[in-house]
Amino acid sequence: MQEATQPYTVSNDIIGDAPALQSRLSADGYLFFKGCGPKEKLLAARRDVAGLLTAAGWIDPRDPMSTRWSGAGPYTEGEQAYMDVYRKIIHLPSFKAVPEDSVFMQLMSKIVGGDAMLHRLRIGRITFPSNTGQTTAAHQDFHYIRGTPATYTVWQPLGDCPLDLGPLTVLPATHTKGFIEHSEDKSKKYASMGLTEAQLPASGPWLCNDFELGDFVLFHSYTIHKALPNLTSDRLRLSTDNRFQKAGDSISEVSQGTHYNL
Numbered sequence: 001m002q003e004a005t006q007p008y009t010v011s012n013d014i015i016g017d018a019p020a021l022q023s024r025l026s027a028d029g030y031l032f033f034k035g036c037g038p039k040e041k042l043l044a045a046r047r048d049v050a051g052l053l054t055a056a057g058w059i060d061p062r063d064p065m066s067t068r069w070s071g072a073g074p075y076t077e078g079e080q081a082y083m084d085v086y087r088k089i090i091h092l093p094s095f096k097a098v099p100e101d102s103v104f105m106q107l108m109s110k111i112v113g114g115d116a117m118l119h120r121l122r123i124g125r126i127t128f129p130s131n132t133g134q135t136t137a138a139h140q141d142f143h144y145i146r147g148t149p150a151t152y153t154v155w156q157p158l159g160d161c162p163l164d165l166g167p168l169t170v171l172p173a174t175h176t177k178g179f180i181e182h183s184e185d186k187s188k189k190y191a192s193m194g195l196t197e198a199q200l201p202a203s204g205p206w207l208c209n210d211f212e213l214g215d216f217v218l219f220h221s222y223t224i225h226k227a228l229p230n231l232t233s234d235r236l237r238l239s240t241d242n243r244f245q246k247a248g249d250s251i252s253e254v255s256q257g258t259h260y261n262l
């Protein structure tokens with residue numbers, strides 16, 4: 001059974017209201033939007049990624065869009081077999097087009113109060129079933145991203161992502177605690193730097209809910225978050241996470257390159 005979470009507050013009603021967006025983000029450390037993402041572009045990216053996964057033999061070729069696991073692997077980010085496929089994914093024009101959509105650029109401009117800039121770093125995740133030990137651990141993106149702390153991640157699945165497929169969960173208002181030193185979990189094959197249970201501030205329940213196509217969550221670089229495990233027996237989770245900041249603010253080298261410099 002999936003761990004208990006409370007649903008995100010939906011912010012569709014304030015998507016055009018810069019002061020309201022800033023005020024809610026500053027209080028909660030995150031904003032969740034229902035169905036506001038670019039659905040056609042998300043589906044186009046899903047189709048192209050599924051094509052690569054079919055060619056790799058990771059999913060059932062009879063219905064690639066359902067990303068039904070073939071039984072190959074499970075593979076994890078960092079492993080050669082995964083990286084060989086991942087290199088192709090992050091250079092797909094359809095994959096790169098998702099975060100460039102005007103919905104994000106306009107929303108982010110309202111949030112940063114000026115011209116928003118999308119990092120060149122465009123991350124994709126393929127999360128296998130039967131691999132729960134490699135679920136992304138609790139962390140703050142600032143550990144990995146650096147630059148200005150006023151950097152915001154948009155996480156969204158490429159398609160529906162019900163709770164049992166392991167969407168992203170956020171610990172609300174934790175950005176107010178500042179940056180917490182991360183420690184290494186040697187059992188993790190990627191993103192091994194994270195926060196232990198003992199380091200987590202007592203700040204209320206983890207938030208999550210089923211994600212449908214076009215739903216996304218965005219959060220501050222100090223906001224603590226993690227993935228829920230993919231508990232399905234036979235589905236791969238496809239998602240993308242992209243970061244934005246105010247143009248001209250400090251930016252690290254890592255955010256200006258491709259993921260793993262692939």
Ligand SMILES: O=C(O)CCC(=O)C(=O)O
Pocket residue numbers: 125135136141153154155168225226227239241242
């Ligand atoms: O999708 C995941 O498993 C991790 C994503 C994440 O941690 C992020 O977007 O910062």
